[in-house]
Amino acid sequence: MIVAIDGPAGVGKSTIAKAIAQRSAFFYISSGKFYRAVTLYALEQGIDVEKKEGLVDLVASLSFSIRQGELYIGARNVEPFLHTDRIDALVATVSAYPPLREEINKALRKTTAEMNVVMEGRDITTVVFPDAEVKIFLDASVETRAMRRFRQGTSELSYDELVDSIRSRDTIDREKPVGGLKVADDALYIDSSDLTIDQVCEKVVQEIFRAEQKVNQEKDGSDD
Template sequence: MTSKNIVITIDGPAGAGKSSVARGVAKRLGLSYLDTGALYRAIAYTLDKAAIPPVEGESLSATLRDLSVALASGRVFVDGKDVTDLIRNPLVDSLASKYSALPSVRARLLDIQREQVLGGGLVADGRDMGTVVFPLAPLKIFLTASEEVRARRRFDELVSRGQVDVDFDSVLEDIKTRDRSDRERACSPLVEAPDSVVLDSSSLSVDQVVDRIVSLAEGARSDD
């Protein structure tokens, strides 16, 4: 296995720092970064705007068939429209959790995600990257942190984006609700892959987590 074709998956609950860590690992190893959370948020945002509820049905299936979702240069596009700046807020997070529980939504994105490895190795973060999307990945990480720490990170992120009316207790409750939804859903629930490495980032910085995963990746390559 070379540094150019290794696949690293980083799964975990909302607010664990998966995106920041995945970007850092990808940059350090010279790999592509697959932002699966952005893909789900983009679909959820688009379906909600089209007044299509998060339930299986013909209208949902028809819309998904015609929907074009793409990642390019760190931006997210739906049917050619850049929605990157519209999908990073608590409302869309909540919507993404509901829509991502639907088999038709997950099936639509499965092929899109797997196609990304055709260009070489990558780092993918999400909820089922190591269990469903890339089950043969040589390095699987399950990144977690306490509910309070994750809520504080999300709260600080929202405030930094200018959302001054955000309430910490509401963010904490959103985190707890999202956790229950992700772990209890019937389709691809959030679980640790049997061969994953569990990392608790509650007391670790992003750089420290990145260092740990890069070290594991280098070990995985040398063992091949």
């Protein structure tokens, strides 16, 4: 079963997806980590992400794997290096490049074949897994997301700068020609601005339970 969770930057998709995966004994995978890893390696190798040249070849040269919920490139755990202000500023530009998205999507589908997975990102419900059994769109106001990031203490930006950064990121994500951020017609929309993590998780778990009942009913019907 695929549980696909979409939503804008800073909405808490990773936190929710990890919690749901743990409760459901599913594997957790973040598509955004793949794009952040490509951005990291592009910066380390001096590739101009604005010009896009060399990005697709770079992806082809990287060996992605998930180990205990963390992303590895070859034998290197890149998890500690993926959330910096520099990567935050560039990853939307990198992920907006259609040929790159096609390669990453192939890798995501291959990795999750025949697995029970909770995956979060920007276009998981609409492009990567349009036939996912469970689709969730997690949202929150720009102000709420900026305050959450500010309180984490992982950014050197002020609260007002974070508001501007997140709003700019939202615009880029929504206007992408391929894989733009949008709510799938059959997705459950959840505004988490005034909800706790447990309250959001409960809504998602209920949706998974309904999907599992539907799958079982369809299976029983086909056996008749």
